[in-house]
Amino acid sequence: MIDIDEFAEGPEPAFLGSATVDQLAAMVLTLGMELSVLAARVAELEDRDPATDSQSASSLLTRLFANLRPSSGHSRPLVAERLDLAPRA
Amino acid sequence: MARIALDTVGDDDRRRIDYLTAMRKLWSTDVFGRLRAEFDALAEREGAPATLEEAGELVDRCPSYGWFGFLERGAQVLKWRVVNDVVERNWDALGDDLRPPHLSRAELDPDLELPAWYRDHDIHCQPGGVWGADASALVYEIGTQVLHVGRNRGLELHRRFTATFPGETYGRIVDMGSGFGKSTRPFKERYADADVIGIEFSGPCVRLAATRADDDGLEITFRQGDASATGLPDASTDVVTGTMVLHEMPPDVLRATFAETARILAPGGIVRFLEFTRTGDLFRDAVMEDHAWRQNEPFMPGLMEFDVERELAAVGLAGARWVPFDERTGAELPDGYPERAEWHLPWAVLEAHKPAAETVEEGAA
Ligand SMILES: C[S@@+](CC[C@H](N)C(=O)[O-])C[C@H]1O[C@@H](n2cnc3c(N)ncnc32)[C@H](O)[C@@H]1O
Secondary structure, eight states: OOOHHHHOOSOOOOOSSSHHHHHHHHHHHHHHHHHHHHHHHHHHHTTOOTHHHHHHHHHHHHHHHHHHSTTTTSHHHHHHHHHTOOOOO | OOOOGGGGOOHHHHHHHHHHHHHHHHIIIIIHHHHHHHHHHHHHHHOOOOSHHHHHHHHHTSTTHHHHHHHHHHHHHHHHHHHHHHHHHTHHHHGGGGSOOSSSEEEOOTTOOOOHHHHSSOGGGOTTTTTSSHHHHHHHHHHHHHHSTTSGGGTHHHHHHHTTOOOSOOSEEEEESOTTSTTTHHHHHHOTTSEEEEEESOHHHHHHHHHHHHHTTOOOEEEESBTTBOOOOTTOEEEEEEESOGGGSOHHHHHHHHHHHHHHEEEEEEEEEEEEOOOSOHHHHHHHHHHHHHTTOTTHHHHHHOOHHHHHHHTTOEEEEEEEBOTTTOOBOTTOOOOOSSOOOOEEEEEEEOOOOOOOOTTOO
16 A cells, blocks of 8 residues: 655645645645535435535535635735736826 | 446545545636636736746746646645545455456566656656555546546547547557556457557556456456567557657657657558647646646656657658647647637647558669
8 A cells, every 4th residue: 555655755845935835725625625525424414415515515615715815815906916907096 | 337446435535536626627717717817917018928938937927826836736635645545445345456357468577677767756746656556556547537527437538539540440559658548448449359559667557457458348468568668579560559658758768669669660550649739828838837847747848849750750750740639529620729718738649650661663672
């Protein structure tokens, strides 16, 4: 069997500014995955259509993505600053 | 259709895989779309880039690019963790898929030394590669299912490629880098009378390929070996093909593989590899360049730079060219790629042929 940690060579590349931010984001996505499993189990217990399971995975992800992406919450000023697109006075 | 490893997983694991699939989808549509809009806005303000390097610099400055890159690699890393875990928990059932075949052949070479360029990085970020342990082939098989959603268990793309081959019949077809046989089986399906041979470095993949072919009632020879030194006789095959294998090779191995291809091809034989090439859309091409690094595919840019016309001519293969390929329909796109909103791999067929033996003129010495 493969022991993944045996193959880990140094830190993963950091895309979100620092390795710590990347690690945190990865944890949130993993949590999201486990939440989707739980949500599907609840759906089953409540006798809901299993087809909604996959929908719930993607709507969960849409919310996660919206909140996780680096510019969320201040996306306008950040994008505007970077692109210099702020409305001119 | 025979059982595949994914059929073995329980409901919770299936949901984890569904989640990963949904994540890829959002990344390739939403996040990619946002990135493109940012890039276009920058290009409009500052002038369109003229080179791949300039496009790369511009895309680096897009606010969503970090997020795009993180999600591409992060989804991949998470995928392998999940799939490794799935295979480990289901090993009692899955290990049996490496049993000796009865119809197909798995020709293993326990003395084969895998070269350092192949061993030294984990391709596609799969820990231990596709060869590190018996389980690797099964992990790889499930892993491909996460990316190729809803396409009839991943064989459809390969069947579409196989359908583009011009011949009605072939005597022998060699599939270089055959993996667990996904690219090889469609050839035997279409050309039932042909002698179909897969050449593959990874022993576990060779074993799994033979089982899967067996289960589908297909008689194929999978041989553990090196695409650049197959051991097949000179001029013994009509077709040399391969899917997603060339981009895994460094330039000197590429050269050796084309020389080997020319050697084993009979005069008049054809070469068709399904691969990736530049699209001419500098934004896409810049993202693709980085994709190679994010996915641990260090030799991909080298393939794209490779002068196929000159290099293949040098080993005696004529008419080498890239023909863009629409993976959704199987259409070849000689006029180039259509506009698409979502991220997609720039599929293309590298085609060439070995000229038919020149007829010796009467009276020639
Ligand atoms: C991305 S996989 C594609 C597998 C298969 N063709 C498919 O489409 O599913 C590439 C395969 O090529 C194999 N490979 C790479 N270089 C090779 C070489 N020089 N000789 C034999 N196999 C090679 C790898 O082990 C891997 O299984």
